[in-house]
Amino acid sequence: MLLATAYARGLSQLRTEARAAILVMAANLALGALALLDPILFGKVIGALAQPGGHVWRYIAAWASLSVISVAAGVTASVFADRIAHRRRLAAMTRAFDNAITLPIARVSARGTGKLMQVVFAGGEALFQLLLGFMREQLPAIFALALLFPVAFSMNVAMASVLAALAVVYVAANLLVMRKTETGQQRVNEEAQAYYGRLGDVISNVPVVQAYANLKSETAALQALTGDLLKALFPVIRWYGVLTVLTRAASTLALVAIFGVGAWLAQHGRASLGEIVSFGGFAGLLIGRLDTLSGSISGVVRNAPAMRNFFDLVDERPGSPDRPDAEALEDVRGQIAFERVSHWIVEEAELGLFDVSLEVPAGATVALVGHSGAGKTTMMALMQRLRDPDLGEIRIDGRDIRRLTLASLRQAIGVVFQDAGLFNRSIADNLRLARPGASEAELTAALEAAQAWEFVKEKPGGLDYVIGERGQLLSGGERQRLAIARAILKDAPILILDEATSALDTVTEAKVKQALDAAAQGRTTFIIAHRLSTVMDADLILVLEKGRIVERGTFESLVASGGRFAEMAQAARLTDGGAFSDAA
Ligand SMILES: Nc1ncnc2c1ncn2[C@@H]1O[C@H](COP(=O)(O)OP(=O)(O)OP(=O)(O)O)[C@@H](O)[C@H]1O
Ligand SMILES: [Mg+2]
Known part of the structure; x- marks a missing residue:
């Protein structure tokens, strides 16, 4: 996304606030005009003082009422601008948040809490600054400049040309610095993300950090990231230093030039004292506005990467959106079928699930057993459409789950996760x-x-x-x-228990098992467990190995057949709680 695109997209957030935004613009237009009248009236006052019999009081009165109106317009403009910017920031952050929580789990986990939060916060802040900067700084400055030049040129071409030259130097210096810092700014934002990613990861794992007595090394690692951030920041800051020096020098020279040119013109009778004073005021006005504009624009450049990331997040599409013709799953019986389902978690890495077919009648209990990493959780993830099969299809009550709305599918499935x-x-x-x-x-x-x-x-x-x-x-x-x-x-009519009882002692587990048996009544239940006692009563036991179902049947039939499961059960009987996880 180009800088200009990000900028325009940020400003487009004002659309929903059109009326308030127009009020702010009108107040700014008034401010621009008033700012220009100020030096003109000042010049008139001085001119009138220098001339016996001038209308000095009239000018002073006009000047005073002008200040009062200016204050009123200024307050209106800034209060409304503030309100709009706050409202838009919060609305945009809510939208980014809404989108972030619908993204595929794997994409969210891969990025991590800290980074995602940085994108939302820094993006919201960038948008706030952009809107405020536009309404309170850029807009008034542009109005003022648009009025200043025609007036100045109509008053005195020579002195106005000095002002125009000053404006050209400002614009050129800003463009230069903008070009020089754009990529640097991108790096600053990347380093900031790395920093916040690490910060979020560490803070959510404080118990581990403390248990492993890693405080010092974690702090050191974070310091190293701060160092990288500073390293990225310094060249950018240097260019802004250059910009300040250039513009300061240009404005001082311009002021001197105005008075020099003015003095020469006055000596030749081509400028009055009042005019020279007015142009001194114009120069001050111009420098002030150009400074504001330059600061504000460099703010836009600084915030552009954060803004881009923010809009990228807003635009990111969920992994498996509802089809336009998706239907709700209602009156669920809970009959489940996998038909030749394959899914590669990582391409070419032979991780995932391969050619799995399965028919589960409504209300049955299915146990999944097998090595750690065999693909049990993955199989359940496919059923909930946390992932989509690469081949084959999964049906609930005979309906392809890809044709169902996600909300109704997830509503039909109760899950106890491996981590609670x-x-x-x-x-x-x-x-x-x-x-x-x-x-x-x-x-x-x-x-x-x-x-x-x-x-x-x-x-x-x-x-x-x-x-x-x-x-x-x-x-x-x-x-x-x-x-x-x-x-x-x-x-829910379908229940998934992914090692729901693995952290319980045998007595509590026996009690919870009763509860789970009761809960499983009348529901289709998938139970992943490493304990023999838990899977014994299942209607169907599936043995998974490297993503494939290698054996299936009831407990008795599997033990009788003397295969993998029989071996596992045999080994498990020798252990205390009947856990066959280690033997599996
Ligand atoms: N998002 C992911 N990215 C990369 N690899 C993954 C991802 N999710 C799972 N895996 C890998 O896929 C394999 C199967 O994982 P899965 O969670 O299905 O195993 P499991 O049978 O449930 O194991 P366990 O009994 O340990 O819970 C594992 O090797 C795991 O490391
Ligand atoms: Mg698992």
């Missing part, structure tokens, strides 16, 4: 994610079913207890039970 997936909110709020209107009695019932009420009621505030980022103020087993309660509360 909790928010830094109260227990009640975490549960209500599954059913926003749930009553307190319903929350308690779900917690009781998941064997979680016993610990929740002990917490200060009970349901209102806030559980920390990703639930870190709870124990691992408590997190899992809360996540199970949430899935029970969702009451």
